[in-house]
Amino acid sequence: MTEIDESKTLKPTKGERKEKFRNLSNIEIKKLYMPDHIQDLNYVMDLGEPGQYPFTRGAYKNMYRGRLWTMRQFAGFGNAEQTNQRYKFLLEHGQTGLSVAFSLHTIYGIEAVDEKALGEIGKEGVSIDTLKDMEILFAGIDLSKISTSMTINGPASILLALYIVTAENQGHTPDQLRGTIQNDILKEYIAQKSWIFPPEPSMRLIVDTIEYCTKNVPQWYTISISGYHIREAGSTAVQELAFTLADGFAYVEAAMERGLDVDDFAPRLSFFFNSHNNLFEEVAKYRAARRIWARHMKNKYGAKKAESMRLRFHTQTAGVSLTAQEPENNIVRVTLQGLAAVLGGTQSLHTNSFDEALCLPTEKAAKIALRTQQIIAHESGVADTVDPLAGSYYVEWLTNKMEEEAEAYFQRIEEFGGVIPAIKANFFQKEIANASYKYQKEVENKERIIVGVNDFSQKEPCSTPLLKIDEEIGKQQVESLQKIKQERNNEMLKEKLEKLKKAAEGTENLMSYIIDAVREYASIGEIINTLKDVFGTYHEDSIY
Amino acid sequence: MPEGRKIKVVVCKPGLDGHDRGAKVLARALRDAGMEVIYTGIHNTPEDIVNTVIQEDPDVVMLSMLSGAHNALCPVIMEKLKENGIDDVLVAVGGIIPNEDKPFLEKHGLKGFHGPGTELKTIVEFVKNNLKR
Numbered sequence: 001m002t003e004i005d006e007s008k009t010l011k012p013t014k015g016e017r018k019e020k021f022r023n024l025s026n027i028e029i030k031k032l033y034m035p036d037h038i039q040d041l042n043y044v045m046d047l048g049e050p051g052q053y054p055f056t057r058g059a060y061k062n063m064y065r066g067r068l069w070t071m072r073q074f075a076g077f078g079n080a081e082q083t084n085q086r087y088k089f090l091l092e093h094g095q096t097g098l099s100v101a102f103s104l105h106t107i108y109g110i111e112a113v114d115e116k117a118l119g120e121i122g123k124e125g126v127s128i129d130t131l132k133d134m135e136i137l138f139a140g141i142d143l144s145k146i147s148t149s150m151t152i153n154g155p156a157s158i159l160l161a162l163y164i165v166t167a168e169n170q171g172h173t174p175d176q177l178r179g180t181i182q183n184d185i186l187k188e189y190i191a192q193k194s195w196i197f198p199p200e201p202s203m204r205l206i207v208d209t210i211e212y213c214t215k216n217v218p219q220w221y222t223i224s225i226s227g228y229h230i231r232e233a234g235s236t237a238v239q240e241l242a243f244t245l246a247d248g249f250a251y252v253e254a255a256m257e258r259g260l261d262v263d264d265f266a267p268r269l270s271f272f273f274n275s276h277n278n279l280f281e282e283v284a285k286y287r288a289a290r291r292i293w294a295r296h297m298k299n300k301y302g303a304k305k306a307e308s309m310r311l312r313f314h315t316q317t318a319g320v321s322l323t324a325q326e327p328e329n330n331i332v333r334v335t336l337q338g339l340a341a342v343l344g345g346t347q348s349l350h351t352n353s354f355d356e357a358l359c360l361p362t363e364k365a366a367k368i369a370l371r372t373q374q375i376i377a378h379e380s381g382v383a384d385t386v387d388p389l390a391g392s393y394y395v396e397w398l399t400n401k402m403e404e405e406a407e408a409y410f411q412r413i414e415e416f417g418g419v420i421p422a423i424k425a426n427f428f429q430k431e432i433a434n435a436s437y438k439y440q441k442e443v444e445n446k447e448r449i450i451v452g453v454n455d456f457s458q459k460e461p462c463s464t465p466l467l468k469i470d471e472e473i474g475k476q477q478v479e480s481l482q483k484i485k486q487e488r489n490n491e492m493l494k495e496k497l498e499k500l501k502k503a504a505e506g507t508e509n510l511m512s513y514i515i516d517a518v519r520e521y522a523s524i525g526e527i528i529n530t531l532k533d534v535f536g537t538y539h540e541d542s543i544y
Numbered sequence: 545m546p547e548g549r550k551i552k553v554v555v556c557k558p559g560l561d562g563h564d565r566g567a568k569v570l571a572r573a574l575r576d577a578g579m580e581v582i583y584t585g586i587h588n589t590p591e592d593i594v595n596t597v598i599q600e601d602p603d604v605v606m607l608s609m610l611s612g613a614h615n616a617l618c619p620v621i622m623e624k625l626k627e628n629g630i631d632d633v634l635v636a637v638g639g640i641i642p643n644e645d646k647p648f649l650e651k652h653g654l655k656g657f658h659g660p661g662t663e664l665k666t667i668v669e670f671v672k673n674n675l676k677r
Contacts, residue, residue, distance in 0.1 A: 104560035104611055116589065119616025120560050193562025193586055234565050320565070324660040357660045358640065359612075433568050440569050444663055453661045466642055469612060542585030544568035 023281040024439075025238040027401055033393035041396055046291070050386045052306070054294035056287050056399065057387040058345040059312050064383035070348035071373045072149060074316065076101030076126035077360050078473045080136035083126040087141060089363065093370055097348060098141070098148040098179075101125035102159075107194045109155045109528030112477040121474035124360070125151075128159075129481045129523045134166045143167040148179035149224065149314070149348075154196035156183035157209050158524050161515040164217065180221035180270060180314075183209055186247040186419055189540070190428040192229035196528060199420045201535035205510065206251065207258045210265050212511035221270040223251055224314065230428075231274035232320045234436020237285050240274060241402055242409035243428055245292055249410075250419040252301055262301050266308035270347075275337040276318040282337070283389055284398035286313070286344030292403055315341035316350040322357040326452035327464050330354035335372050342376055343389055349373055359466040426543050433544055481523060488521040496520050497530045504534040551579040551671065552602040556593050557586040558621065561611035566639060570606065573664035574671065590617060594624040597633060603675055606656070607637040614641055619652045632677045636670070638662070 021029040030037075041047070048054055051061035060066065073090055075098075076083045087098055102125040105117035112121050112129055121127045128134060138148075143166065152159045160181050164174050185202040188195040195202070206223065213220045227244035235243065248269065255265050271289065275282050293311035297303040317337035322330045331354045338351045351369040353361030361369065377383055389395045416422035423429075442448045449455045500513040517527055555571045557564055564586055571583040584596055597605060607618065618637055625633065636656030637649060646657050655674060658667050 108560055110560070116560065118559075118620075119613030120611060123612035124561070193564065232563075232565070234569075322660075359642065433572075436565055437569055437572050440573075440664065444665070450661075454663075466644075468642075471616075540585065542583050544571040544583045 025236040055290040063386040070097040072097035074099040078122040080133040103127040111525030144172040144176040156181040191233035197535040226272040242406035263305040271313035282340035283344040288402035315346040324357040493520040553604040554602040559613040567608035577668040590620040609639040
């Protein structure tokens, strides 16, 4: 490699706005990028054609010229009936996939009747306890025609079971179903905190779903390996990239330990990334993610099929970047973030609503968010060619840099003995807490400007209308669950739960036992409690 | 506030909400401002919080809530503190608290209501200026 004249590219020229320019991963950005900065880049080895190894340029050959990304708005609030109406509203306005946000008590496998659910029912997502709720949630929506993503982790196997039975009752077979369960417990310990059981039994449940779907629900994405929450918790883009892919490798290893063939399950793993404000950094992150995944799947895990090496991902714009001050400005932020996801080759996208720093989205805000995607897709022209930023000296340099820094993190995780030991040592948690505090300090010192918050701000009162969840919803959900408990066949249910418990004590795949229990209108909480008896619960150290 | 003693703060996440980025950043900022800080982690029930207050005898309790459960949980926490004869602790709630909920929470003795975008130094000053002992 020849010497690069750094005086041309790195050192600031007199009169620049800042001494150093750094992106959100604290990578120093040079004044100018030159051919020399990517002189080692080999087109075939490092980029490849779109749809070919190492997939840097895209997961598919013709990308959005063939089919646009799926516009999948995350939605759920109140009870199943209200959310069903929101889904129909979004579908009528051109949304092409469903994405379910669950209430916190559902996420933790706590029944609506439990006092721990006090004040939480339907507030952050739709409240679901039993098959009855699922039937209402998808009433009038043909589950053989639409794909559904469910943001659920601890009880993911139970929600999958509920979805399968709901579809069966609509007259569809499991092999017709398309969708995703998030089912990514590792990032829960790392960042999002909706864990239930300790890591080892949680991993078993995940491998159970992988094994079950590989045989019975072949079009289902079994895990959505998620960086989104890691980023929201305060990580940098590099940390998001590295920790997410490390989690992905941990799932691959766990499934291979079960004796599954990597090429049987890897094509049904998918990813979920954040899109924050720094446009080129985000694009480089997605491109690097595809290349890293492909290289490791091929070289380390011995995948043979191209589909096993091809990383596909969903993107959500960064909730944490939304401001409560001058909330309309968020429409612009979301547009830039959505654009980054599309330029980075996302397979599906959720664009946040501008009012989400204040409340769950109102119908108007949700519609603008969807319209934002439609404008990017149909008016901007960015979807007309594949990977339009390839070959940019800057973007290729940054893609290389992100890969290099992610690899350094993989080394450090390896030194702990893998992801789970690193979680137990609070490695990720500390890295994220440090990054988020550093970011906050930089905002307070005005090293980073947030328009309308720490600069260009007017102290005007906020007048955005807010979505309010009626407290009555909680009471109704409690009453509805009590009624179901009286009407169902409790003898039969008891038997099914005992069988589940016995199976959990052994090593069998638990999916069919869970399906049998949900058919008898077991609540998610009852199944979780049955499993807690065997698996125990997880407690974290509260470090900051 | 007696001279030479650090202000003692308990930072809590009541309810089921796991979004603790703000709570952690705040805990560190209060520590960096010279206060003694205990972060109790997520999923605190009102009983957990009151027990911590009894054990730790803090000057301030800061509740971080983003899930919308504040109207249900905050009055319960205040009631239980009162039952235990605790009336000299500043109890503040922040996170996502809509303006229209503030009068209700104020009536129950809560203060603060710092939302997204608040500078940390504003909260540090708030704590120093609103101590009840």
